[in-house]
Structures are given as structure tokens and as C-alpha cells.
Amino acid sequence: MIDINGLTKRYGDKTAVDGLSFTVEPGRVTGFLGPNGAGKSTTMRMVLGLDRPDAGSVTVNGRGYVGLPRPMRELGALLDARAVHPGRTARDHLLCLAQTNGISGDRVDEVLRMVGLESVARKRAGTFSLGMSQRLGIAVALLGDPKVLMFDEPVNGLDPEGIKWIRELMRGLAAEDRTVLVSSHLMSEMALTADHLIIIGKGKLIADIGIGEFVRQGSGVLVRADDHELLARHLSEAGAAVRPGTDGALIVTGLEARDIGKVALTAGVALSELTPQRSLEQAYMDLTRDSIEFQASVA
């Protein structure tokens, strides 16, 4: 289990992570989602003790990572796949880590097999494609057979077959009751992999939600009207569930758009928008719209 409590990190006057609290439970894949610059990598670095928080704390299985006697056996992580000595072979890279962590050489060959790098085990890591480097990074994470795993954007650079392989690997690790935290900025990818979502924007928690609940919420209808309060009352009376969306909109579930229109007509409320939510990606974008740091302007 990873327990994050009030975590905050500032770089100068920039707050990269802002009072973040959530728990990553074992036995499921937790997707860590947020737009570019949301603070996902910074949070993961703090879990590993690579960055020191300005406030708050992180524990892995109840203890700080830095204080763990055999850290690779407790938590395996892939943060930066390119952080490998380019002149060293894949096998030597793993052997070196294994030796310093009291892990057997047999385990090195086992993880090379697991990630499909057996045939290139004696090639220098500097010659690897991004996809091969990702696989090597995953082998490092798996080396200590840890109960907790953390992957930062693991599908980067992988082809469709590699992406499918990662998905199955994550699901398999969770099925073995391990704790799996995987970051992405793509909702579409997480929809296929994760059981639970932690969504952040500008360093702050936006949602901590099961994928089923997110799908249910994402399937609503976005409604804008001249009198939201009156309309919400009438919609609730008609059996719909109504919750606030961004910019004062309503998100309505339990009624089709056509029926919402009829309720509005009966209530005498003028509608300015009535949009069925199109996809999970759309629901995710609505949720994080206000926290996007880098946005292209419309010409």
C-alpha cells in the first residue's frame, strides 16, 4: 500500500504538488491521471525519496521508502527508462542492481524472460529503442519481486503489441494482490487498464474514484440553462441524478437528453446547452479543463 498524506512540493514560486492525499490499495490497478505538468512524476519521485516534500508525508507499506532495509524488494519503480548506463548490457545492468540488493542472478534471467528481452540481454542498453528501454525499466521494477509497483507512463514508445503486453502485465500483478500505481495522461489507456483512478490537476486532487463510477458519471448529459436551480429541482423530481459540472453547468444522469428537454419545457426553463457526454476521454477533459497548464490557442 502507498499512503500519501498532505504532500506538497514547491520549486521556487511554482507549487508542483499541492496538499495531495490519497491511498493506493493492493489488488487493483490504480491509474494516476493528469494533464502534462499536473505533478504526477514529482509525486512519484517523492514516494521514492528522490525529492524531499515541503510538507506532508509518504509511506510504502507503512514506512518511508528511504528507511526500508531492502527497498527493491518492497517497491519496484519505473520512472525514467533512459536512466541506464548506455555502455552496459541489459543483463549487466540488472546483475549490478541484483548484487547490491541481495537478489540472485537467476532472478535476472527470469525478469529478462518476463519482459521479452532475452535475445538482446547481452546488447548494450545504449543501442535500445525507447520501447526496449521501457521493457528494461520494467525488468528493473520487477527484479526484487516487490509487493508494490509504480510505473510512470510505461506505454511511452511501445507499439500496440507492447501496449497490450503492459496492460496484461499490470492486470496480472494486481491479480497477485500487489499494489500497482501507473501514471498516464491518456484516459483512453487507463479505461482499459485501471480499476481505480486518481486524477490530479495543477498538483491538486480532482478525483479519487472507481473506474465503474467514473464511467457511470461520464455517461451523463451536460446541461446549461437560465435557471439551474429550478431545473435541477424538476430533474430530481423526475428521477434524475444531478451534479454540478464546470462553469455552472449541470451533469445529469438517469434521463435521456430528450426527456431532460421535456422537463425543462414543463418547468419553463430555457436551455442553452444539452450535450450527451461523448466519451470517457471527454469526461476526463471536462474534469481537468481548468487545470491544463499548456494549452494551444485557437488561431
Ligand SMILES: Nc1ncnc2c1ncn2[C@@H]1O[C@H](COP(=O)(O)OP(=O)(O)OP(=O)(O)O)[C@@H](O)[C@H]1O
Ligand atoms: N526540478 C524541477 N524544477 C522546477 N520545476 C519543476 C521541476 N520538476 C517539475 N517541475 C514543475 O512541476 C510541475 C509538475 O511537473 P511533473 O513533471 O511532476 O508533472 P507530470 O504530471 O509528471 O507531467 P508530464 O505528464 O508532462 O510528465 C510542472 O509545472 C513542472 O514544470
